[in-house]
Amino acid sequence: MENKNQYWRGLEELNNDPKFLAGKKHEFAEGIPLEEVFTEEDGDLTSNRRDFLKYFGFGISAVALAACNKTPVKNAIPYIVKPENITPGIPNWYASTCNACAANCSILVKTREGRPIKIEGNADSPVFKGGVCGTGHASLLGLYDNERLRKPRIKGADATWQAIDKEIPTALASSKNVALITGTVNSPSTKKAIAALIAKYPQIKHISYEPFSYGAIAKANKESFGMEVIPGYRFDLAKVIVSFGADFLGTWISPVEYTKQWAKNRSAEDKTMSRHIQIESYLSVTGSNADVRYPIKPSAETAYLISLYNKIAVLAGAPSLGSLPAVELPVNGIENTAKELWANKGQSIVVSGSNSIGAQVVVNAINSLLGNIGNTVDLANYSNQHYSDDAQFASFVNDLSSGAADGVIFYNVNPVYSYSESAKLMEGIKKAKVSISSGSNLDETANLCMYNTPDSHYLESWNDNEPKAGYFTFTQPSISTVFETRQMQESFLLWAGLTTNFYDYMVSNWASTLNGDNWTKAIHDGFYQASVSPVSASFNAAATNGVEASAYELYTTNTKKLELKLYTKVGVGAGEGAHNPWLQEMPDPISKVCWDNYAAISHATAKELKIKDGDKINITFKSGKIESVPVLVQPGQPNNVVAVAVGYGRTAGGKTGLNVGVNAYTAANYSTSQMHMQVDVKIDKAEGSYELAHTQTHHTIEGRAIIKEASLGEYIKDTKAGNHDHHKSLRENGNLITLWSERDIKGHKWTMAIDLNKCTGCGSCVVSCNAENNVPVVGRKEVLNRREMHWIRIDRYYRFRTKDNNFITKEDDYNNESTGVDFENVSVTYQPVMCQQCGHAPCETVCPVLATVHSSEGLNHMAYNRCVGTRYCANNCPYKVRRFNWFKYRDNDQFDFNFNNDLGRMVINPDVTVRSRGVMEKCSFCVQRIQAGKLKAKLENRTLVDGDVKTACQQSCPADAIIFGDINDEKSKVREYFKKDRAYFVLDELNVQPSVAYMTKIRNVNEELVHEKGHSAAKHEAKPEEHKKDEKHAEHHS
Amino acid sequence: MKLSKLLTLAVSILLSYQLAFADAAEGEQLYKANCTACHAINEKVVGPALKDVHKRRESAWLLKWIKNSQKLIASGDPVAVQVYKENNESPMTAFENLTDAQISSIVDYIKKESEAPAAPAVAATSPTAKVSADTNSSNGGGFYTSGTYYALLVMSLVLAIIVFVLYRIQKVVESLYEQKEPAAAAAEKAENVSWKNNRLSFRYKLFKKHPVVGTILVSLLFMVVFGLLGFDYGNKEIGVQKGYAPVQPINYSHELHAGTYKINCLYCHSGADKGKQASIPSASTCMNCHMHVQAKKEDGKVSPEIQKIYNAVGWDAEKRMYDPSKPKTPIKWVRIHNLPDHAYFNHAQHVKIGKVECQACHGPIETMKVVSQQRSLQMGWCINCHREANVDVANNDYYEKLHANLKTEGQASITVAQNGGLECGKCHY
16 A cells, blocks of 8 residues: 555554454444344344244234224414414524523524524624534524423422512512622623612622633733733734633634634635644643644643743843743743744734633733734723633632522522532522522522522523624524523513513613614624724733742642643533533544543553553542543543543433533632642542443544645645645546446536635534434434434544654554654544545445435435435445434434424424434435525526525534535635645545545644655655656656 | 487487496496495495495485595595494595496495395305305215214124124023033034035135145235225325315315405415415415405304304404404314425425416316315326426526526427436435
C-alpha cells in the first residue's frame, strides 16, 4: 500500500485490540437475533419443524381472523373554525429565541398544523447568523416530554392555579427572608416582573445561580474595568486566539456565536488563517480544533497565565507581575505564544475557561497589555448570556440551613442536583416555611418543594431576551400550552398583585421604543438591534495584587499529584439535557461515547495506576468521593489529570436521564476559586467493569486514506497540497475500470461539499437530522450492539506522533517502547459522513428487489416499502452509512423514548415516513426538502436558485462547514467548492463517484503534514511515465 | 286608420301580455338570484318573510328600499327605520344595478307566490331537504351495520348452544341405552363400521387411498377461502378500496353543491392548489353560506343535516348568532381516499402545476350524491398517468430550464415520466 495509514479511529485500533479486530471483520455486530425470538428461558434452541408448522398455522388463522374485521375507518376531522394563517400541509415559521441555555440564540420554529416540529437558526440575526447547536435542536423534545408536570402541585398533590395563587402570596408575606434563585435572567421584562415581585415583598432577594458557573469573568471585569459583565468576544477579528481551557466552540458561554466567528477565519482559500492555540486540561471540542494544543494540569493554569503575561510584558517593556520564577510549557510554548500574541497586538485574543477571579484578572491584564480591549474584547457590546453570583448563592444556602432564611423560589434551576453541597441545601429546603419550584419536571429540587408551579416550555411562552448589550431577541409562543402550565413571569406578576398578563406587560415595557408596526416587525424578525454607547475602559492594575503568589503556590504544591478536572459535554451540558433522548444518544464529539460519562485518563497515567478501559474507579478527594465511574483512556488527556463530565447521574426529573452516568457535581467546590477542579485526588479501582457504548469503532473503514490534510505553509506553496490523488489521475486518463455505465445528468444534480477546515465536530447536524428525518433513538444497549440509527455521523480520527515527531504509521510502533508515542499530544480531525449518493452506487447493484435505485437528479433513492431487509446494500456500502431497523422503534416499551408515547410522537415530521422493522434506511439528502423547494419554485413560476434547498444538517451548521446545492447550477456555491483544489472524494479509488466532496483540512502550523508518500516534495519517487500522463502533477513538481 | 289603430291596440295588448309573462319569469329568476340568500316568502330568514309585502308597502317605497335601503333609512323615513330596527339593524344589500322594471317584476313574482298555497313554495326553497331524504333512502343501512353484526353473533351463539345441548342429550341417551341393553348396544356398535373401514365411502377414497390428493384438496380449499378473505382485507388495509362509499356524518351532496350550484371545488377544498392536502373545509366555511341557507322544512325547522353544522359550530338558528354556551364539536368525516403513509402526494403539484382536473382522480364528483372512491389509487394507476401526461413546460419558468436541455435533443415535449416522475424517491421518502 502506498499511503500508509496515519489516522486512527481510536486506541483500540492502534493497539490492535482483539475485540476491535473481531468487530471490524463484520458489517453487523451480531447475526440475526433468531435466538432471542425462539429461545426458551433455559437457553436452548427449542424451535423445530413442529413449531414452525404451529407458527405457520397460527399465521393463517390470524389472517383469517383479521379478514373478518371491517376495513378500519379513518376519519378526517377538519377545524371548526380554521385559523386564517394555517393551511394543512404547509408549514408555518415563527421567529423565536432558544432558551435551551442562557446563550439565547435567535431561532426559527417550524410548525405543522400547529405543532412545532423543528428548530432552525435565524439567518437574519446579526449575532447568531443562523446557527443552532445540538442542545438547541433537541430542546424541542422538552415540549413533548410525557413526564412534564401537567398541573401545579401543593405538597405533592395536584392542585389548581387558583389554590396556588391563594396560598403563595400569603406564604410569601409571612416569611421574613426569601431568595428567588434563577438561572441567568437577561430579559428586561422578566427582570421588571421580578422587580415588581420584590417591590411587593421586600424580603425577597434575587440570586443568579448557574451550576457550571462563569461568574468569575464578570467579577474579574468589575475589578479590572469596573464593569460587572462578560465582554463581547470577537474571535472573527483575532488573528491569534489563545484559549486557556475555554471550550468556546463547544460549551463555553455562546458556542454558536463563537463558532460562526471562528469559522470565518478558517477558510484556507484566503491564504491567511487565524492561529488557534489551546492550553487545556482535557481534550475539548475547541482543543481538538486548535492548531497548537498544550495539555496542562488544571492547577497550573493561572501560573501559566502569569508567565504568559510576564513574557509579553518583557516584549512590551511593561513591569512584570511579581518576581517568582517563570513556568514554561514544552518547546517553549509560553514564550512562543507570547511572541505570536505580541506580533498581532490588537488583533489577538486570550480567553480562559477558569472560574477563578484571579485567573480572569490576569487574562484581562494580558488582553489589555496587547491592546485587545475595545477590539477583540468588546466591553460595549458585552454579553448577558451567563451570569451567576456564586458567593451570594453559597451564603444563601448557609442562611437557609441555619434558619436565617425561611423561604426560597427556584425559577428553572435545579441546585439540589447540581450544587456541590447538595445535602446542606436539601436540609435547608425542608426547613423553609415556603419553597417553590418552577421546574417543568419533578426534578431533584422540585421533589423537595412545597409548591410546584410548572413553567411553560419556551415554545409556549412570551419573552424578550438581551443576550448581547443592545441585541434583543424575542420569544413568541408557537403553540398554546400543552398542559396546565403557566410561564413563571405570569406568576411573578400575579403574586405581585398585578392583573396584566405578561404579554401586555412586555408590550407596555417596549411601548416607548417599539410600537405599532415596529413592534410587529421586531416580533416577526425575532430580534431588535438597538445602538450601544461606546465604553472606554482602562485596566486597573491593582486588581492583579496577590494573584501571583497563590497561583504559584497552587502550581508548585501539586506538580506531582493527581488532579480532577470537571467539564461539561456538548449535548447534555450542565445537566439540563440529561432527560433528552436525542442528546443522550448524540455521541460525544471526542470520545464518541453516548449514554454515559466516564473518567478520561491519559495513557501513561492509566499504565501507572494499572487500570484500563472499562475498569471502574473511585475518585477520592478532600471533600468527598465520586464512586464507581468507568475509565476511558483518552488520547490528548494530560498525564496525572482525570476528567469527568458533569450533568450525568440524575436521580429524578425524567426516566431518560436516570441511572445514566455518575454525578460529578459533588466535586465542584462551588464557592472557591477552584470550582471546576480538585487537586490531590486518589484513584483506586472499584468493583466490576463496564462497557461504554461508543460509536467510535463502529462502521470501520479499513486503513485507507480518507482524511487529507496539509499545513497552511504547504497549501500556500501548492494549493493541491495533500490532495495529489493518484487514483483521480487514473480516472482522468480513463484507466479506472467501472462496472456501471456513465450517467449524464442534465437537470438538477444534488451534491454536497464538506469543509473539513471548518467542521468542529460539535454534533449539531446529527441532532438536526434526527429531528428532520424521524430518526429513532435506540438506547445504550443497542448502541453497544452497533445498531445506532443516525443518518449522519461525525468520524473522529487521531493522528499520533512518536517522541521524535514522526507520525505513527505502523501498528508495531505503538508497542515499541523505544519509539514512544506521545499520547498527550494528538492531532484530531473530524469528518461528517452521510450517504455519499454515489453515481455508481454499489448498494444499488446488489439490491435484489430494486428498493434502492438511482434518480435522474443524482440521488440514491430508498423505497422503504420495497425493502425486504436482505442488508446486502449495507454490506456493499464502502462508506457504511446504511442503517437497518432491527426493531420497531415506535410503540415499543423496549425503546421507551419519545416514539413510545403519543405526546412524544408529536415531534414527527409528517413529510418523512416513519420506518418500520426490517427495512434499511439512510440519508436521503433531505429529499423532502428538495421536493418542497422545487414545488415552491414551480408554484412561484421561477427557476430554482441556489439556497432554495438547504438540508437539515447544512441549515444549522454553526461553522457553515456543509454546503449543499445543484452542481449543474452555474451560480451555485457547491459548484465553486467542487472546483477547489482542496476538493477530494473519500475512497476515490473505488470510482463509485460520490456526490459528496470533502475539502482537505489545512492547519495553521509550521510543520509538514502531507503524508502522501508518492507526492510529498522530499520523498517523491513517482515513475516518470506517470508524469507524462498527468500534466497537473508535472506542474506541481516543476 | 281604424284598422291601424286596431292593429296597434292588438300589438300593444299582445306586447303587454308578453311583458307580463316575461315579468313573471324574469321576476322569478331575479328573485332566486338576488333575494333567496336572505329572504323567503313564508318565513323569516335573515330578512323578514316577504309574503304579501306588496300589500304592506307601497310600490314606490319598495322601489327605493330595494335600490338602497341605507339611503332611505338615512333620509329618516319612519317605515324604513322601523323595518331596520325590527331586523336587528342588519343592513340589506343595495341593488342599484336593478332597473325599476326588474324590481317590479320581482314584486310581481312575490305577489304571485303570496297568493299561491304555502307548501309548494317551501318545497321549492328546500332542495337540500329533498336530497337528504333521497340519500337517506339510497344509502341508509347497508348490510354491514353493527346491528346486523350483533344479531348474527347472538344467533350463532344460540345455534352453538343448541348443538351442544343436542350433542349432550345424544350422549346421555346412548349411555342409558348401553346400560340398559348392553348386548344390543355392542352388536350395533360392531355393525356400525367407521368410514375408515368402509372402502366404498368417498371419504375413504379421498383420505385413506389417496392421502396426498386429499390433503392438497383440503389445503387448497382453505387457502382459497382464507386467501380471498385475506387479499380483500389486505387490499383494504393498504387503501385499495375502489367503490368505497361510507356513510358520512352529514348527508352532504356534491351533486347539489358542485353540480347544481356549481360552487368551485377550491372554495371548500382551499388547500388543493396550495399544498399537500386539498383539505376538508372547516365547519366555519360551511357557515359562510349556511348561515343564510337553512332549507327549512314544512314544520319551520332547519334541515336536520344543516342543523348538524349548527351543532358543530354552536350556532343558534333562532337567535341567528353563535352561542358561546353551546359546545363546539368537530365533524368527523370519514376519509374515502386513503393513500398509504409511505406515499407522498401533493395536491398543489397536480392541481396547480400539472393542471389536472379534480375529476381525473376523484371521478365525476359533481354528479355524486354520496362520494365514492372511483379510482383504485394503486401505484400502477399513478404510474400510468405519469407515463402519459405531458409536463406543461412552456408555461412554467421552472420547467423551461429543464426543457432547454431537452430541446437540443430535438424533443418538443416531455412526459412526467421523462421528467423523473417514475422514480421511487419522488413519492416515497
